Amino acid sequence: MKLIFEKSVRGRKAVELPKLDVPLQANLIPEEYVRQELELPEVSELDVIRHYTALSRRNFGVDNGFYPLGSCTMKYNPKINEDTARLEGFSQLHPYVPEEFSQGALQLMYELQQYLKEITGMDAFTLQPAAGSHGELTGIMIVKKYFESINEKRSKVLIPDSAHGTNPASVTLCGFECTEIKSDDEGEIDIDDLKSKLNDDVAAIMITNPNTLGLFETKILDIAKIMHDNGSLVYMDGANLNAMLGIARPGDFGVDILHSNLHKSFSTPHGGGGPGAGPVGVKKHLEKFLPVPRVEFVDKKYKLNYNFPDSIGRVRAFYGNFGILVRAYTYIRSNGYEGIRAVGENAVLNANYLLAILKKHYHLPYDRTCQHEFVLTDKNLSNGVTTSDVAKRLLDFGFYAPTIYFPIIVPGAIMIEPTETESKEMLDTFAEVMIKIKEEAITDPEILKSAPLTTPVSRLDGVLAARKPILKYEKQMVLKEQE
Numbered sequence: 225m226k227l228i229f230e231k232s233v234r235g236r237k238a239v240e241l242p243k244l245d246v247p248l249q250a251n252l253i254p255e256e257y258v259r260q261e262l263e264l265p266e267v268s269e270l271d272v273i274r275h276y277t278a279l280s281r282r283n284f285g286v287d288n289g290f291y292p293l294g295s296c297t298m299k300y301n302p303k304i305n306e307d308t309a310r311l312e313g314f315s316q317l318h319p320y321v322p323e324e325f326s327q328g329a330l331q332l333m334y335e336l337q338q339y340l341k342e343i344t345g346m347d348a349f350t351l352q353p354a355a356g357s358h359g360e361l362t363g364i365m366i367v368k369k370y371f372e373s374i375n376e377k378r379s380k381v382l383i384p385d386s387a388h389g390t391n392p393a394s395v396t397l398c399g400f401e402c403t404e405i406k407s408d409d410e411g412e413i414d415i416d417d418l419k420s421k422l423n424d425d426v427a428a429i430m431i432t433n434p435n436t437l438g439l440f441e442t443k444i445l446d447i448a449k450i451m452h453d454n455g456s457l458v459y460m461d462g463a464n465l466n467a468m469l470g471i472a473r474p475g476d477f478g479v480d481i482l483h484s485n486l487h488k489s490f491s492t493p494h495g496g497g498g499p500g501a502g503p504v505g506v507k508k509h510l511e512k513f514l515p516v517p518r519v520e521f522v523d524k525k526y527k528l529n530y531n532f533p534d535s536i537g538r539v540r541a542f543y544g545n546f547g548i549l550v551r552a553y554t555y556i557r558s559n560g561y562e563g564i565r566a567v568g569e570n571a572v573l574n575a576n577y578l579l580a581i582l583k584k585h586y587h588l589p590y591d592r593t594c595q596h597e598f599v600l601t602d603k604n605l606s607n608g609v610t611t612s613d614v615a616k617r618l619l620d621f622g623f624y625a626p627t628i629y630f631p632i633i634v635p636g637a638i639m640i641e642p643t644e645t646e647s648k649e650m651l652d653t654f655a656e657v658m659i660k661i662k663e664e665a666i667t668d669p670e671i672l673k674s675a676p677l678t679t680p681v682s683r684l685d686g687v688l689a690a691r692k693p694i695l696k697y698e699k700q701m702v703l704k705e706q707e
């Protein structure tokens with residue numbers, strides 16, 4: 225497919241501006257600042273529409289197929305969220321509008337915080353962080369500030385070996401050192417290893433629950449107690465909150481700080497790395513450290529309070545990715561109390577249904593009831609067929625690939641998260657295809673090794689793409705290729 229630049233024809237236009245009906249003011253901009261040639265494609269409106277429609281048809285999203293990307297919660301995003309996010313009073317509201325004219329937006333933020341408190345059992349929230357990883361950073365900044373406030377110097381944060389890569393990144397960025405905790409045979413935190421690494425230099429543990437193997441940390445109460453007895457804090461990466469919505473609350477099992485990925489658990493399209501939101505919740509004793517401004521409800525009015533002298537300060541311009549907050553709010557309101565619980569229950573049910581079928585065919589390293597996702601491996605596939613081959617072949621059958629080679633403690637991991645929004649028929653179809661691929665590994669390994677066969681491009685050089693990305697259109701380059 226050609227680039228839109230290559231479809232350019234000199235002089236072709238999509239829009240014609242009316243003729244100038246006032247005297248021409250020449251030389252308003254000094255000559256040296258006037259751009260002589262703007263290298264934009266010259267195309268008609270129809271050219272633009274056809275070009276981008278064609279591109280969009282090559283895209284894959286939850287709206288056109290099953291997207292079992294583990295840890296990412298690619299659930300269906302209800303379209304009512306898009307309607308509310310586009311309401312003019314929200315979408316056209318300037319962030320500097322005085323409080324008396326932005327009561328509705330502030331009310332939405334205030335109520336969303338209340339819902340998140342109720343769902344998670346935490347005492348206070350900030351909506352500012354723009355993603356889960358940004359929430360982690362915010363949370364660890366709060367950990368730092370907390371120990372400063374009690375005049376203690378602690379330099380280490382414990383992180384299980386199954387953790388998401390953003391966990392050590394956030395910890396390191398904040399000036400702490402990471403200490404890795406091993407997982408035990410059940411896929412949970414190894415308590416003995418944890419105890420052996422605990423001392424008065426440990427500020428916190430960063431725990432993911434359910435963890436990235438899709439397993440609930442059943443010893444979480446003990447872990448929280450051990451940490452608290454040591455004067456340390458418990459941070460929970462809440463990316464997998466979907467599994468426990470309406471069922472269990474981190475605030476009730478000893479978590480001091482938590483982030484929630486609204487774009488995952490509370491539905492916003494996030495496949496292309498678009499805007500997200502990672503609100504951070506804390507227990508009472510850490511509330512004064514939350515970022516400012518904080519949304520409050522005083523004397524029947526919503527207001528922004530900047531007056532928290534112990535706050536870590538702002539972590540983002542304005543008040544967070546407001547459009548994502550509107551979507552999460554809409555999602556929570558439209559599901560209601562029972563609906564939210566049903567999300568958690570069905571996410572777990574769907575994952576266990578798929579697991580029960582697939583474990584008869586694929587190697588399952590941790591054979592337990594799972595939460596919202598589970599991890600298989602390529603261990604018993606024939607003819608050296610790998611996880612990567614399975615993932616590529618799934619594309620030929622119209623599915624997005626699961627998360628692969630993560631968590632890194634499982635060699636050849638295939639991490640599947642079906643989410644609650646998929647039907648039994650879809651889960652059955654996916655299972656059939658997975659089983660068929662396993663048989664192909666015996667009968668037709670060559671197909672698997674060269675898959676995908678039906679996509680616009682097949683196997684790309686991922687390393688080259690990462691090392692030498694071509695991000696800029698170069699006319700010469702295209703012309704050279706055409707020669």
Ligand SMILES: *Cc1c(COP(=O)(O)O)cnc(C)c1O
Pocket residue numbers: 295296355356357358388390391432436461463464485500502
């Ligand atoms: C997605 C995810 C993150 C990072 O969240 P972003 O919103 O992508 O920054 C962190 N931890 C886990 C377990 C995740 O799945």
